[in-house]
Amino acid sequence: MNEISKPMLYVQQRDIVLPGDLIAEGKLETTSIYVYKEGNRYYSSVVGMVEVKDDKIALTPMEHAYIPRPNDMVIGLITDVGPTYWEVDINSPYEGQLPVGETILRQTQATVDTLRKFLGIGDQVLLKVIAFDRLKDPVLSMRGKGLGKITVGKVIEISSMTASILLFRKRSLVETIAKETGTAIFVGNNARIWISGGEPLMEDLAILALKKIDTPDMSSISISDIVDYIREEKAKRVKQNG
Amino acid sequence: MSVTPSTYPLVPKIQKDTILSLLEVGKRADGRGLEDIRKVKIIPNYIEKSDGSALVNIGDTVVLVGVKVEPGTPYPDLPDEGILMVNAEFVPLASPLFEPGPPDENAYELARIIDRSFRETKSIDLKELAVQPGQKVLVVWNDIYVLNHSGNLIDASAIATLVALARTKIPNYEMNEEGYLVKKEGYKGTLKLTKKVITATVAKIGKYYVADPTEEEEYVSDARLSVSFTEDGTIAGMQKMGAGSLEEGDIDAMVDLAWKVSQKYFSEISTAIGLPPQE
């Protein structure tokens, strides 16, 4: 690589950038849809955090609408039942579609009645995104390990920013809450969380802990803070019930 | 609520490319140069029953303005002045895009641009219209009727408004015993126009500035700038339109061009106002 093709970077690792901020000049490699180009200058289009690696730039937006990508795991809500598919709200500007062929039902069995019996309006489901190009609604699948109707536990929604941090940077926080409350916690790519497997009281406590960290300055909350919080609350509850 | 239009006609890409490549050699689809305006035709006093009127064609664009002078109550903060009311209707017969119903945002915007240019320059002597200051004044209703939309409705409306107001006669209102203003035979005089004001619109397409844009040019333009002027070159109003942006240099160039165009309009208008009323 010669000197001329190297981009001139105006940002450092983990800098916060804002819309209109100049990120680099020259030839830059980026796959982020949140970086845009004018002439040979690259700008940020969102409030986000940059990550620089070998002159490559990644930009994670702080807040963003959930845009489905293939292989994303999402928690959906059935909103309508069609003749051969279900309409699924996936916390996105785009309504998902679950075709009957992507479930264990056979295509030949498909009638509105059998579909309704299998999944009705208001049911929550754990699904995988298998295709999306923004022109047609995202296609979802229920075929795969762990996928299916959610019959136990509770589902909550958190901010997109908290979700990306829990998913990609601070998985340990989720693991800690799960361990301390004896629950199973699944964070969907679409900023919905499924809490299950524990006593109802402990599930509620896990939800409280998750809501506590769902703030813009969540990083000020450390793992030991959250452990202390859960243990304190647990003690209160035991007292009340005891 | 203002919504991104979803009903605008789709200009084929190839058409846009053609417009741009023509502009590069200083030409436009209808054969004009970038700074040329289409043929302007003005017919003053087109509607006999109105107190003042004008029919204006700019190319295929047709706008009719009718003025009615009627009694009314003054604004509390301006008790000794008459009132100028500018209203615009984009009637459905003028374009496949226009729907019946209350005026849309484009009609309101057009009316307000014209209204501001006359109001801010005090072109009309409104004091003269106070029949009984604080109680009864005359209201000049200036209704803009778009009859065919082929682009540049603002300039056509500005020309038609100026000509109609310049030729407006004030009906003879007399106070009766009950204190009402009653219209009598004949006219008391003509509306006093102290200043002439006109509005000229320039569109930016790619890096080019074009005068008197057609409808198609409006759709492919990045932005338009309407600039109002009085005859001495004072800027008397301005409005950027369209979902694009302009740089400071663009604005200077567009104001320059708008002034050149305004002078052409003024000269067309002087000729028209000088004509005897149509019998």
Place this chain on the structure above:
Amino acid sequence: MGKTGLKLIDENGIRIDGRKPDQLRPISMDVGVLKNAQGSALVSYGKTTVLAAVYGPREALPRHMTLPDRAILRVRYHMAPFSTTERKSPAPTRREVELSKVIRESLEASVFTELYPRTTIDIFIEVLQADGGTRTTSLTAASMALADAGIPMKDLIAGVAVGKVNGKLVLDINEAEDSGGEADMPVAMMPNLGKIVLLQLNGTLTRDEFKEAMKMSIKAIKEIYLIQKQTLRDKYAKMTEEEKEE
């Protein structure tokens, strides 16, 4: 003397609220002030206070109103009934219809609508208190609410109104200067890119005055832009500070 015969600027060039001709009013900004909206901002220029909220991108209904290749923007500029000296009817006025349009067009110049085809992005603006410059304050607030909502855009938009009172150009006019002055020129731009997205003039200016007014507004817009950026940075900075330490 102004239109109403009021003296709006004294011999020493001091305005009725004590400002110099090229001085902004105190500006305050806050983002993320509303829980339900995807993004929100509260912005004050002096007594003018505007709240803006963004919902979306979301599914547009009815579907025929959507565009196949980009999101549509729906913008409502609205003045609260108590925002003005005399109560304003909540029904939309011609003025509000026009301002909603010019604000929408300005925002459209900045938003990457092509990233969200077939959706709508709703921007609701409520003028809580009006003391001049409400449309430019609205644009400043709406742009920050969009940034807070994570809607991709070319740059933030900041705006300010320049006026002319007693023959002198003055920056960031208040209501008395607007109604008693000779001109009100609202300008808004994407400062980092040098692109003007809103330009209106109500009133009269000579060519030279107009050029001077443009310069004044651009300079002030850059100051407002810095406050916008600082406000947004402050909201998110804490987070990365701590992350960096890890």
